[in-house]
Amino acid sequence: MGLPVAREFALIVDTTICGLRLALQPLHSAGEPSHSCWQDGLNEAHGSAAVLASLLRTGLTSCGIDAESISRILVSRGPGSFTGIRVGLSFALGFFAGQDKNPEGCSSLALYATAEATRRGRDVDVYLPATQASGYVARASTDGKTTLEPFAIEELEGTSLIESSSVISLVAGNWVSLVKAFTATGAPGVEVVSLPSVADSACLEMCREVVRVGGVPHPFGATGDMSPVYLRRSSVEEKMRGKS
Template sequence: MIVLALDTAGVDCAAAVYDSGGDRLLGDITETIGKGHAEHLIALIDRVLAKAGLTLDQIERIAVTVGPGSFTGIRVGVAAARGFALALGIPAVGVTTLAVIAAAHQPQAAGRPILVAMDAKRGEVYLQTFGADGLPVNEPQAMLIEDAQALVAEFDGLLAGSAVPLLRAEVGTTPIDTVANVFPIADVARLGAAMEVGDKPKPLYLRGPDAKPQLGFAVARQ
């Protein structure tokens, strides 16, 4: 199966073409842009298809990161994935960013469970635990840093994600654990290829957007 994987959930704008039959990455491009995913994504898809030597009508599945992450970026990626899936008549699946981080760190875990902790800002972290088999043990959640620190103190496994320095100072970071949350596109592709097709992908928001309309300025409907 040929999978087109997309990630716009963080500072990167990334796309990859993956052949699940041979476990081969046919082409991938990751650009760290911070913002402006909507302006970059379509051109990036064209470039990654050219790199893989394939056309869009040869894609058999779309995989996209659905969050948690950038509120606007997630919407861009999900909208693109659903649009391509509808136009091509193929399925689209949503991959959580927490699952991507867990998959990226599984070789380091050496058979231990993984607790993924992403810095959510505003004194909070996004958390989810994955078993040694890579499958989620619980649902993703947003938690205050103080509460997460107490949970981490009792966890016997590998910590991964951008919030690791906030939760356990003595634990060093890996190249994947940077100040910004990043989600390796190869892992997005592999996870997306292995998923069962279900509902259409939709954004995973564990809390509301940072930007909110001002109260008292609503215009009454006529």
């Protein structure tokens, strides 16, 4: 038996260099159990746009709901998520044509930092490498504010973080040079972590809190405006924007 049609759902679209994942997430009221009623995906990125709508139809059918039950659309963007032009085109080509449902941008880097600050009750910085010398940092505070910034290891040179114990530093991925730089500054408690996918089951509870109607403030930019989570646009997207 499918879930009740009257309930609202969030559609989570997560793309990575390796492929595409979709999830339908019930938007329950606070305190109710949260789970994804459906998840599916592809293990390769090539051609994912062509089958996105088909995958979603399968999910809607398996949950016993229709597209009208989807009140929020969360699309992975920016640092920690790779979103090619294919996802935007898939929506533009019309699965939700004629409906007032603007996608909201979400970086898994920011999402993870926000969740960790809440869970630990401490301000958290999460670093993600782009190269061994530079990358990005999501700074999440316990008051609910999350920012995304570019970061270079040279910023740590000549500094001492021994007294900066109020902020927990997490390093996502294999950023060996940054871990060594932190060690040299005397920074306490640097942890190496794995950054989850936006559509990963571990992130679904975070997604529910972010997109829940009447829920917590949205840390990833206003509805329909996904540009704040970009630190750098791809050349393809710049060309597409120039033609619009």
